[in-house]
Amino acid sequence: MVVGRGSWAGGVLRALYRRRPVPLPQSIRGRVPDRVRDAHALRAAALAGGLIPPRPMHSETEARTLARLCRGARRVVELGVYEGSSAVMFCRALDRGAELHLIDPFVDESGAALPPGWSSTPTAARLTVSRAAWRGGPRVRWHIARSQDVGRSWTAGPVDLVFIDGDHSLEGCREDWEAWKDHVVPGGAVAFHDARLGRAGGGGGPGPTEVVDGLFRGPRLPEGWMLADEIDTLVVVRRTLRPAGPPAALTT
Ligand SMILES: C[S@@+](CC[C@H](N)C(=O)[O-])C[C@H]1O[C@@H](n2cnc3c(N)ncnc32)[C@H](O)[C@@H]1O
Numbered sequence: 001m002v003v004g005r006g007s008w009a010g011g012v013l014r015a016l017y018r019r020r021p022v023p024l025p026q027s028i029r030g031r032v033p034d035r036v037r038d039a040h041a042l043r044a045a046a047l048a049g050g051l052i053p054p055r056p057m058h059s060e061t062e063a064r065t066l067a068r069l070c071r072g073a074r075r076v077v078e079l080g081v082y083e084g085s086s087a088v089m090f091c092r093a094l095d096r097g098a099e100l101h102l103i104d105p106f107v108d109e110s111g112a113a114l115p116p117g118w119s120s121t122p123t124a125a126r127l128t129v130s131r132a133a134w135r136g137g138p139r140v141r142w143h144i145a146r147s148q149d150v151g152r153s154w155t156a157g158p159v160d161l162v163f164i165d166g167d168h169s170l171e172g173c174r175e176d177w178e179a180w181k182d183h184v185v186p187g188g189a190v191a192f193h194d195a196r197l198g199r200a201g202g203g204g205g206p207g208p209t210e211v212v213d214g215l216f217r218g219p220r221l222p223e224g225w226m227l228a229d230e231i232d233t234l235v236v237v238r239r240t241l242r243p244a245g246p247p248a249a250l251t252t
């Protein structure tokens with residue numbers, strides 16, 4: 001079926017895009033049994049129609065930290081979108097002229113990205129994010145693909161912030177770092193989610209934690225990078241203007 005500008009299906013899609021969502025009250029949502037709440041097709045339909053908000057995947061403090069990193073950013077990339085909760089937050093935090101790239105294959109290849117039985121669909125996530133970006137939001141670009149592949153063939157320009165929250169396996173997260181770090185501008189940042197397992201006040205998964213610990217808690221930091229901030233499960237690393245090392249005056 002072709003969904004053209006004049007077709008009724010196109011009209012329905014446009015109406016869904018533009019409609020201000022009226023989520024079901026929490027008092028009703030709270031009474032829905034887990035097996036119904038997690039039923040794939042039902043959840044996707046409710047999300048697409050704006051009846052439920054995307055499942056929150058970050059804390060309030062993590063959201064505030066990410067929003068602060070968005071200030072003045074021209075291009076932000078999110079690896080791993082799921083239902084769009086952080087993408088919606090990015091839409092609210094970014095300026096109108098900024099670009100938000102959202103990357104997710106919507107397939108949990110390694111099985112480490114989501115709890116068993118959880119999944120999302122590109123259509124539901126797109127509709128959710130489109131509503132958030134409809135007026136005054138950033139320009140949103142979708143990539144339904146593995147973030148590592150998108151990073152390796154990236155030509156869209158330098159990036160101010162990369163939010164790594166996709167494949168949570170050790171290999172997948174390490175590959176994301178390798179594929180994306182060189183696209184970050186000096187002064188820009190990479191934020192690893194779920195990367196503080198076993199740390200006080202932290203949490204997350206073994207994969208991202210091991211990647212961050214290996215890179216940023218050892219004797220030698222990656223050249224030109226520093227650990228900038230940590231909050232809850234989030235670790236922010238920043239690309240320095242010069243390669244890391246002793247100040248020039250102290251160098252013999
Ligand atoms: C923890 S969820 C992301 C949560 C999202 N950032 C949020 O705040 O709502 C992980 C997502 O990563 C996606 N994913 C799995 N492998 C991926 C890959 N190789 N590249 C990009 N995303 C991937 C999964 O499909 C899933 O939607």
